[in-house]
Amino acid sequence: MAQPAADQPRRAVAEFGALLAPFPGRAALTTRIAVASTLTVLIAAMYGTPEAAISAYVIFFINRADRTSSIVLSLAMLVLVSLIVGLVIVLADFTLDNPVLRVACMAALSAGLLFLTSASKLRPVGAIVAMIVGFGLDELGLVPAGELATRGLLYAWLMVAIPIGANVVVNLLLGPSPxxxxxxxxxxxxxxxxxxxxxxxxxxxxxxxxxxxxxxxxxxxxxxxxxxxxxxxxxxxxxxxxxxxxxxxxxxxxxxxxxxxxxxxxxxxxxxxxxxxxxxxxxxxxxxxxxxxxxxxxxxxxxxxxxxxxxxxxxxxxHYAEPEAPAAPGAAHSAPASKPGGFMDRDAFTNRSHVHYALKTTGAAMFCYLLYQQLNWPGIHTCFITCYLVALGTVAESVEKLALRLAGCLVGAAAGTAAIVYVVPALDSVTGLLALVLVGTWLSAWVASGSPRIAYAGFQVAFAFYLCVIQGPGPGFDLTIARDRVIGIIIGNLVVYLVFTRIWPVSIAGRIDAALAALASQWQQLIDAHQPAARRQHAASAMALQRDIAQDLSLARYEPASVGPAPAWLARQWQRLRLLDAVAGPLFLLAERFPGDPAIAARLRAVRTGEAPSAGAERDAAAGPGDATRATLLALVDQHLSETRPAAAHAPSSHAQT
Incomplete structure (x- = not known):
């Protein structure tokens, strides 16, 4: 039944409040991001390095829940950026006096790094590195001599090195151990x-x-x-x-x-x-x-x-913390087989979507670069930077996140403009600016560390706020700078949206199909596993996959009809997911008590196909162990199957909007 119109605003407010509610670790992570970003701004102000706003924003990408992974990711990014800047210095000899060659190198390096971003373990930081390379090569076009070009590239390196150093120090002092x-x-x-x-x-x-x-x-x-x-x-x-x-x-x-x-x-x-x-x-x-x-x-x-x-x-x-005895020779493994390692993804050179992602993002960025160069409007150079920060893989993500990014941009710009008008004139030192940055960062980081439904808005609030407020080594009052930078952010968002929804659009349906296949595999391995630890690890993986599939199915409604799956297909997938969610507990208890029972496997096949268990499965159930608990759990699964089968046959398209 539809909710009364008067209740819908209250429900929306309640849902939004739930997204902002605290959860374990959220406040600590938010505080570390705020402190590290503020320390970055302080160091940039002390040494007068350019683009302090971008340096502060880098902190959002290199922080993790624990101190160890935050520090390792930071140091790995520093090594990578150092190598890339060194490569750009070598290229400077050939591109300094040749704008066409410089732009070509910018595009080639961008495409290569973005390919690695999509197809390798470089994914968390690859787009940031590509942005730094583009910034460094852009600096080459703004200087008349080689010495100044070298200085510009070193500033590009410092733009990442400063936040990395600040992040390492803050995590060593405040970061929780794993x-x-x-x-x-x-x-x-x-x-x-x-x-x-x-x-x-x-x-x-x-x-x-x-x-x-x-x-x-x-x-x-x-x-x-x-x-x-x-x-x-x-x-x-x-x-x-x-x-x-x-x-x-x-x-x-x-x-x-x-x-x-x-x-x-x-x-x-x-x-x-x-x-x-x-x-x-x-x-x-x-x-x-x-x-x-x-x-x-x-x-x-x-x-x-x-x-x-x-x-x-x-x-x-x-037996909560009592490790299991090692499995006997020839017995089933006690833990799920680990996925093959390696820097590159297994489909890195066979999946064309990696190449398409690199070319689309690079094309959007280069369009923005040429746009502000031809308009002679360097104030909107943030459109070029934005392309690297907001590019996403599928049409559904691009459309859904566009609203979050634009909303976040407007909120951050409004907050930054209000700060310039009402707060910054009262500041007489860098200390006041740091306090303002600390408060703004903490609020935006709280949003960014939350659910994916609002996290992108938090990132964009911080980006727009920084670009408005951090105009140099001290308090800045120029509203024109804030205006131009916000216009650049909006242009960059719209260009990425148009490119990703019009050129080689990628539907999220393929990812849903792959995830559903992986989910079925996890449950099959859970049922077959004879070691409790292996069963429970498969259960944890299956529940996480169910969460990811539900999120992707919700995103699918943002795709236009020309790209996205049909409503009937979405309804079937929702039905399968809901059925599996309902029977997950009984299937798990059955597998715990009766591992390898063919009657359990028959119910899992029925869940996957939406059909009734075969007559052979019923004979297996009848011939199985004479346990009332087993019969009750099997009957509970069968009850869910019988209740949902008619709904699956006549599923309304409105399920796609759930």
Whole structure:
């Protein structure tokens, strides 16, 4: 039923407020970005380096949740930029007096770096590096002598080196260790599970977020913690087991939340919740719980579905941080096979979309470069920079993010202009400017560190605010500079939008198809795995994939009919995703109790195809273990299949707008 018109504004305000709500680690990351950006502006003011606004903005791209990856990414970017600037210095001998050759080199280097941005591990920083190269070559055209050209290139290097140095210092002083983040994330997940057990009706959103995002970063954090030496090998094994046990706890609690008949009696739920809270306190304090014993009242007298939930919770809690014994020779692997490494993506030289992305972004940037050169309007040079910062891979992303970028640009420009008119005239030193930058950065970084639905707006708010407020080594009052820079941002956004939606448009449907295939593979591996750790890791990967697919399906509605998938196709994919989301918990509990059961595999095939389980699957179910819990869980999956099959056959196109 459609909501009353009077309720829709309130709902929109509530949803927007939820996007801005705090979550674990958000305030700390926002503060580090604000401090590092302000320190960058201070250093740039002290030494009078140009483009301090861009230097401050680089901080947004090289910060991560933990200190180790932030520092490693910063140093890797410094090495890469140093090599590229060195290459540009070599090219300067040939291009200084030849504008055509200089522009050709700018385009060639841009296309090459953007190809690597799309097709390699350079993805997080490649566009920034391409922008620095373009800036350096642009500087060559503004100077009359080789010595000044060299100085301009060194300024281009400093434009990145200064924020990198500031970011390293700030993360060394304020950045949390990966080990600490891992413990806090596990503690947060256990607290969510405990609250859901006490009050299932009030914890649906928090539980869903914990399922899809909760344990995903932990393997990377534990590798980084081992690399920096903050944990030993035994602790890593224990925390990895804690991660998989946490996933099992969340999956079991999710079944209890979705199925009222699976919710545990109050006495049993209270004991489990109190235990989870105590475990969370240990994890938040830097340790991990061991030797846990549970005494659940009347567990044997519970109905089969409640017994399945209680048994899964009890096993996961009592063996929470106890590493599994190594698998016997010839047995199934205890962990999912790792993806092949390497700098380049596997489809780097076979997928034409990488080349198309590089050419489209370079074309948009060069158009903007030639535009402001021919107009002799250097104040809008930000259109050239913007092309590198906002280019995206698919039409859906380009259209959806355009609104966020333009809204963010207007908000940032309004804030920057208001600051120039009302705040900057009262500033008499660089200290006041730094305070203004700190406040503006903190607010925009809070938005940028949130959900993808608003993150791009935060990035654009910061970019426009910096370009208005940071006009030199001290407070600036020139509204013309702010006006021209904002016009440049808008032009750059519109050019990228037009290029990416008109030239070689890439629909998000291909990415959805690939993700759905990967999701089916994850669930098949989960069902086949005989080691609990492997099953739970596959479950974590599957839940994260479901989140990504849901986001992509929501984005698909932004694509025009000439590019995007048909509404009926979107409705089918939504239906498949919702069905899999509904049966994920029962399938997981079945796989935990009966790994490799053919009846479970038959239900998974039915989920993928939308058809009823075969008669052979029914015989497998009848001939299987005589366990009432197994029969109840299979019946629950079959119930969801039967409820959604008619809807799949007559799915309305409005599902595409969900």
């Amino acid at each position: 080990r600490r983040l891992a413990g806090e994330r596990l503690a947060h997940c256990l607290r969510v599970a405990a609250r859901s057990l006490r009050d299932p009706a009030a914890q649906g959103t928090a539980l869903a977020m914990a399922l899809r995002d909760g344990v995903q970063p932990l393997p990377g954090w534990l590798r980084l913690a081992r690399l920096e030496g903050s944990v030993n090998a035994a602790d890593v094994l224990a925390l990895r087991q804690a991660m998989t046990s946490t996933m099992a706890i969340l999956m079991a609690v999710d079944v209890a939340w979705r199925q009222p008949e699976a919710r545990l009696p109050a006495a049993c739920a209270a004991i489990l919740a109190d235990t989870l809270d105590a475990m969370a306190r240990m994890l938040a304090a830097g340790g991990y719980p061991v030797d846990i014993a549970l005494a659940l009242p009347e567990a044997a007298a519970l109905p089969p579905l409640q017994q399945a939930v209680a048994k899964a919770l009890r096993e996961a809690i009592e």
